Amino acid sequence: MSETVSSAGKAPGRVDAGAPDANRWKALVFIAIAQLMVVLDATIVNIALPSAQQDLGISDGNRQWVVTAYALAFGGLLLFGGRIADLWGRKRAFVVGLGGFALASALGGAATNEAMMFGARALQGAFGALLAPAALSLLAVMFTDGKERAKAFGIYGAIAGGGGAVGLILGGFLTEYLDWRWTFFVNIPFAVVAAAGAYFVIREPAGGRNRSPLDIPGVILSTLGLVALVYGFTRAESEGWSDTLTISMFVASAVLLAAFVAVEARVKAPLLPLRVITERNRGGVYLSLGLAIIAMFGLFLFLTYYLQVVKGYSPVKTGFAFLPMIAGMITGSTQIGTRLMTRVAPRLLMGPGFLVAALGMLLLTQLEIGTSYAAVLLPGMLLLGLGMGTAFMPAMSLATLGVEPRDSGVASAMVNTSQQVGGAIGTALLNTIAASATTAYVADHIGGASGRAQQQLVQLQGQVQGYTSAIWFAVGILVAAAAIALTLINAGRPGGTTVAGSSDAAVENEAAVPVAMH
Numbered sequence: 001m002s003e004t005v006s007s008a009g010k011a012p013g014r015v016d017a018g019a020p021d022a023n024r025w026k027a028l029v030f031i032a033i034a035q036l037m038v039v040l041d042a043t044i045v046n047i048a049l050p051s052a053q054q055d056l057g058i059s060d061g062n063r064q065w066v067v068t069a070y071a072l073a074f075g076g077l078l079l080f081g082g083r084i085a086d087l088w089g090r091k092r093a094f095v096v097g098l099g100g101f102a103l104a105s106a107l108g109g110a111a112t113n114e115a116m117m118f119g120a121r122a123l124q125g126a127f128g129a130l131l132a133p134a135a136l137s138l139l140a141v142m143f144t145d146g147k148e149r150a151k152a153f154g155i156y157g158a159i160a161g162g163g164g165a166v167g168l169i170l171g172g173f174l175t176e177y178l179d180w181r182w183t184f185f186v187n188i189p190f191a192v193v194a195a196a197g198a199y200f201v202i203r204e205p206a207g208g209r210n211r212s213p214l215d216i217p218g219v220i221l222s223t224l225g226l227v228a229l230v231y232g233f234t235r236a237e238s239e240g241w242s243d244t245l246t247i248s249m250f251v252a253s254a255v256l257l258a259a260f261v262a263v264e265a266r267v268k269a270p271l272l273p274l275r276v277i278t279e280r281n282r283g284g285v286y287l288s289l290g291l292a293i294i295a296m297f298g299l300f301l302f303l304t305y306y307l308q309v310v311k312g313y314s315p316v317k318t319g320f321a322f323l324p325m326i327a328g329m330i331t332g333s334t335q336i337g338t339r340l341m342t343r344v345a346p347r348l349l350m351g352p353g354f355l356v357a358a359l360g361m362l363l364l365t366q367l368e369i370g371t372s373y374a375a376v377l378l379p380g381m382l383l384l385g386l387g388m389g390t391a392f393m394p395a396m397s398l399a400t401l402g403v404e405p406r407d408s409g410v411a412s413a414m415v416n417t418s419q420q421v422g423g424a425i426g427t428a429l430l431n432t433i434a435a436s437a438t439t440a441y442v443a444d445h446i447g448g449a450s451g452r453a454q455q456q457l458v459q460l461q462g463q464v465q466g467y468t469s470a471i472w473f474a475v476g477i478l479v480a481a482a483a484i485a486l487t488l489i490n491a492g493r494p495g496g497t498t499v500a501g502s503s504d505a506a507v508e509n510e511a512a513v514p515v516a517m518h
Contacts, residue, residue, distance in 0.1 A: 029197065031156070031202075034194040035156060036159050037191060039163030043300065045067070047315050048183040056112070064237075071125065071230055071423070073124075074125035075129075075229075076230065077126055079271055080223060081134075083215075083410050085130070085137055086407065094135060096130065097130035101124060102188045104127055106185070108121060140403065151338050215263075217267070218271030219271055225253050229253040231249050232253060233427070237427060279402075280488060281401075281490065286417075287418070294430075295430075296426065297426035299474060309463065310369055322381065324381040328384065331386060337349055345492055349390055350489065351482045354388075354391050354478050356390070358478035361380070364380040364471050399411060430470040433469055434467055438463055438466030441466070
């Protein structure tokens with residue numbers, strides 16, 4: 001039977017679903033606010049980009065850096081940020097990350113030129129890389145009771161999955177009714193509330209901090225390797241896959257990451273202990289989650305363009321059009337995932353979840369210029385949200401389950417890394433497929449178009465053809481994610497009390513945290 005000892009040194013008491021520690025649930029509120037802020041920021045700026053570009057005089061060739069600077073810093077520094085959380089303590093890393101993110105957001109909102117904007121975005125990414133792993137690892141060490149963990153990760157999974165779509169709605173409102181600068185300033189109250197709440201409420205379990213010296217060669221190799229990988233994909237999107245620098249980035253990334261693995265296998269205190277990723281279940285989660293994100297990010301991009309360019313929706317109307325996906329994610333994560341997580345094995349939620357999402361994607365391959373929102377888009381997005389929400393929740397929990405407390409920060413960072421790299425790959429890969437299909441369609445049909453109106457119609461039909469071609473690929477990617485989840489992940493059903501890993505060692509590792517003692 002599971003017992004807890006609070007960090008304040010209270011006497012042991014029985015823990016069950018009916019007697020949760022109030023502090024943990026208060027802490028979850030502030031962790032959720034912080035996670036929402038980070039996820040919002042990935043999409044909220046996209047809608048404001050045209051207005052910001054015009055105000056700051058950013059050239060078309062440089063505008064991608066508003067998005068790329070953030071992605072490079074975030075993706076490149078995540079492993080470093082996760083290990084810093086293990087060294088400093090998760091609460092401290094969380095609060096510092098929030099403070100830095102707020103300052104960087106203020107700088108972005110006050111930007112007067114493109115250099116200031118790019119610098120602010122890179123700083124946001126850097127502090128996000130400290131904040132995101134600390135948030136997830138705090139959940140991992142604070143919620144060890146099976147039923148409580150299911151509820152906590154249900155809420156976290158819904159935010160991680162649906163926050164991007166919320167960003168589209170909020171970005172639309174702020175850009176249309178206030179000013180693009182508010183897409184940055186809006187982060188400040190989020191960060192202040194979350195940091196203040198975390199400082200006063202979070203009681204991080206004692207012990208489990210990693211006192212080992214920092215692996216400097218590992219930091220340098222992983223950061224440069226991930227930056228080269230993310231930049232390679234973002235450059236491929238704008239310059240093409242045959243571009244010399246694009247190919248050079250991929251080669252450099254492969255060499256640097258191979259060297260990183262070789263170094264990690266030999267050093268005494270590695271940045272990323274290979275035991276974290278070679279464990280079968282965690283490896284399966286990182287891989288399947290990364291693939292699912294590839295499909296998701298591409299879809300956000302295509303649906304935004306389809307609704308605004310082809311259907312003529314305003315930014316606000318476009319944001320609201322994504323509401324069924326958000327509703328589906330929240331329902332899948334907090335109702336289906338949370339209720340079933342302690343009753344069935346994680347793969348039986350993840351595999352079917354990804355397949356339901358693939359079914360939603362399959363509906364969206366039927367898009368045409370005059371497609372009815374209610375008949376195709378609404379059910380497609382609802383199924384996509386339901387499937388992703390159901391799959392995300394157990395994935396987030398399993399990725400940090402049975403990890404030694406001293407590795408929880410870096411294990412959490414790997415979840416975020418698979419999401420960041422997956423997002424960069426998805427945007428570049430699916431956008432390239434869409435652009436090629438559009439070009440081919442227009443080339444084949446433009447000759448038969450007489451007059452400007454018909455030529456414009458062919459251009460629009462070409463765009464829709466490009467989107468549906470790419471969405472077909474996304475369907476295949478989601479089916480692959482489901483196959484990996486069903487075959488590679490073999491963890492059994494979590495117990496209803498103390499969460500245990502898939503081995504005795506994992507149980508002992510969980511027991512090393514004073515919050516869960518047998």
